[in-house]
Amino acid sequence: MMFGDLTRNDKLLFLGFTIAALAMPLLAWPVGANYPDLLQKFAIYGIFAIGFNILFGLTGYLSFGHAAFLGVGSYAAVWMFKGVTMNVIPAVIFGVMVSGLFAALIGFVSLRRSGIYFSILTLAFAQMSYNLAYSVLTPITNGETGLQLRQDDARILDRMFVEQTEGLPSTNLFGLEMSGYPGFYFCCVLLIVAFFIALRIQRSPFGMMLRAIKTNQVRMNYTGFNTRPYALTAFIISGMYAGLAGSLLAVTDPLAGAERMQWTASGEVVLMTILGGAGTLVGPILGAGLIKYFENIFSSYNDSLLAESFSFLPDFLNDALVFVIGPFVGEGWSLLLGIVFMAIVIFLPGGLMEGLARIHGWYRGRGQGDAGRNVAKQAAE
Amino acid sequence: MAILEVKDVNKAFGGLKALNAVNLSVEEGTVHAIIGPNGAGKSTLLNCFVGRLIPDTGSVIFNGRSLLGIKPHEINQTGVARVFQTPEIFTDLSILENVMIPAFAKVDGSFRINAWKTVGTRGEVRDMAEKVLEEVGLQEKRDIIASSLSRGDKRRLEMAMCLVQDPKLLLLDEPTAGMSRADTNNTVDLLQRVGTHITKIVIEHDMHVVFSLADHISVLAQGTVIAGGKPEDIKGNPKVQEAYLGGRTHECRNGETGRNGSGAVRGRLFLLPGAAELLRRELYRSGRQLRCEAGRDPGIAGPERRRQDVDAAYHRAHGRSATA
Known part of the structure; x- marks a missing residue:
């Protein structure tokens, strides 16, 4: 029932993905990314991107406001920590439900339009949510400071069953603290579940x-389908994925701020999905991992660090290199990301997955011409 | 028994009256052709049947139920399927998926979330699609992406997408427009062979297609039905000849003589619907250049499509050869 009706290829895909996800600390070791904080981010933003892909890659609706659901998930999870218990299960469930409801509301209005108008509507809603969280709803969101845990929070269930300690409590899964590797593996298991659900949906x-709605909405209508509830369902599922990612951000670090809902965060998930390959199952996760990895590396660089790493060069060359590369690291990392993104969109419209498929096709198709290439492309999809 | 009853339908776009008190009755199980010059309102009328347009006044009753103000997907669910003038298919999906989707609409209704079980578990839907693909002759190509099909195959695919739903009424908007002679014949053949019990309304410019398929013909001109009846009645109907041959449209610049559909010589040369395209196609196929005043179609009357006829008619009209 769970696996029986999947094709052999899909079973292999899922198996391979599960192994890769669980072995992520090992896989990330050669590139120096094998520390839990970063691995957690890979898993969390992977979930975010999978969900975004269901709406954008599958249904063809480009939302520019998905960070709103990420933020709502975070706020909801932190409130659960504050009000009920530091156990992560209720917080995650609550985060997913609240962002699902929120998505239903925004989706209901935004899906009255399609194309660019839909994108603008979602952007407007996200910006509205950001401003609400930042100022108007301060009692709920704690405004610009962000929502944090406090010693005197209610924590109804915890106070009944768990002995209170000095200092702030930490998030836990029935006593297992959700920091470091346990935190990563919690996110990782949810990533695998999220991937499995996305695979089944696809x-x-x-x-x-x-997919049919993405290709030809007019034909869908004249074929007897009411397309709007389909799109709305996809929107809600996608919002729930974002909410899951948001609540996991709160699980690994229990605070929520309005900046999580800013338009830059919405734009980031669009980049992740397109960079990896919109419409593919693995692509968005790959894109999320790569962007988070390079962000981690490049945003920590500054001019003096750069000068240090080029110190083996003569001074004038060193200065020149720092002058040229300097604007693209640290604060300017998004400049580099922008250039890479443009290159991908122009040369590899199908994202990294298309790149992989081409390499694979070239490898298999030598001497076979186009036929081999097409086979490889299908295999990659 | 009439399956579709159209009464006093009016539709105006601004000051232009596209449909003017149209009355139409389509008998169940028949093929009903709607013909008429360009701009006569044929497509507008069809759009009123599928919910794309809402008539200003009048009524459209299908199977005892009014179709006015109902959404396109609901109209489809009552048993009306439509083939478009330019094929509307799912270009990014495979042929089989293209046909399975309408089959799902038939089996599962207009909205149902089946997000857990795979498509592979729905063997009955796949069987429906495979059967229709076999009927239209696309079963060999079932795994190809639809965008790579030829134009004729795309039409055939769209036809399959409609047939798989086994509709009560099938609307065909110029099913052979832009097709080669061979593809046109295939389409006619297909329509005579498959879904014979389905009531069909065909809009068509190709008189050969119309006369091979239709049980009943309605002639539309300037938004009004000017004649209706059996094909043989329509052929000889003076009103129809007037609409086609005495019209203001497509008058040839230097036209002096010409032939109408039945071969009779008329005073001037006028254009039957589709004839201009036919002429262009003929000339294109023969690889010759057409010389003609800018913005003017050289005219030819009648369904003849042999090049000699085209050439002869053009010569009579222009006093010189159409080809260089």
Whole structure:
């Protein structure tokens, strides 16, 4: 029932993904990314991107406001920590539910339009949510300071069952603290579950309808489908994925701020998905991992660090290199990201997955010409 | 019994009256052709049946139920399917998926979330699609992406997408427009072979197609039905000849003589619907250049499509050869 109806390729894909996800600390070791804080981010933003891809890659609706759901998930989870218990399960469930409801509301209005108008509507809603969180709803969101845990929070369940300690309590899974590797593996298991659900959706009749909506909405209507509830369902599922990612951000670090809902965060998930390959299952996760990894490296660089790493060069060359590269690291890392993104969109519209498929096709198709290339492309999809 | 009853339908776009008190009755199980010059309102009328346009006044009753103000997907669910003038298919999906999707609409209704089980578990839907693909002759190509099909195959695919739903009424908007002679014949053949019990409304410019398929013909001109009846009645109907041949449209610049559909010589040369395209296509196929005043179609009357006829008619009209 769970796996029986999947094709052999899909079973292999899921198996391979599960192994890769669980072995992420090992895989990330050669590139020096094997510390839990960063690995958690890979998993969390991977979930965010999978969810975004269901709406954008599958259904063809480009939302520019998905960070709103990420933020709502975070706030909801932190409130659960403050009000009920530091156990992460209720917080995650609550975060997903609240952002699902929020998505239903925004989706209901935004989906009255499609194309660029839909994108603008979602952007407007996200910006509205950001401003609400930043100022108007201060009693709920604690404004610019952000929502934090406090010693005197209610924590109803914890006070009944768990002995209170000095200092702030930490998030836990039935006593297991959610920091470091346990925190990563919690996120990792949810990433695998999220991937599995996305795989099932993509292979289901529902997924087929979503792809059909992306291709030709007019035909869908004249074929007897009411497309709006389909798109709304996709929107809600996608919002719930974002909420899950948001609550996991709160699980690994229990505070929520309005900046999480800013338009730059919404733009980031668009970049991740397109960079990896919109519409593919693995691509968005790959894109999320790469962006988070390079952000981690490049944003920590500054001019003096650069000068240090080029110190083996003569002074004038060193200065010249720092002058040229300097603007693209540290604060200017988004400049580099922008250039890479442009290059991808122009030369590899299908993202990294298309790149991989081409390499694979070139490797398999030598001497076979186009046929081999197409086979490889299909295999990669 | 009439399956579709159209009464006093009016539709105006601004000051232009596209449909003017149209009355139409389509008998169940028949093929009903709607013909008429360009701009006569044929497509507008069809759009009123599928919910794309809402008539200003009048009524459209399908199977005892009014179709006015109902959304396109609901109209489809009552059993009306439509083939568009330019094929509307799912270009990014495979042929099989293209046909399975309408089959799902038929089996599961207009909205149902089946997000857990895979498509592979729905063997009955796949069987429906495979059967229709076999009927239209696309089963060999079932795994190809639809965008790579030829134009004729795209039409055939769209037809399959409609047939798989086994509709009560099938609307075909110029099913052979832009097709080669061979593809046109295939389409006619297909329509005569498949879904014979389905009531069909065909809009068509190609008189050969119309006369091979239709049980009943309605002639639309300037938004009004000017004649209706059996094909043989329509052929000889003076009103129809007037609409086609005495019209203001497509008058040839230097036209002096010409032939109408039945071969009779008329005073001036006028254009039957589709004839201009036919002429262009003929000339294109023969690889010759057409010389003609800018903005003017050289005219030819009648369904003849042999090049000699085209050439002869053009010569009579212009006093010189159409080809250089």
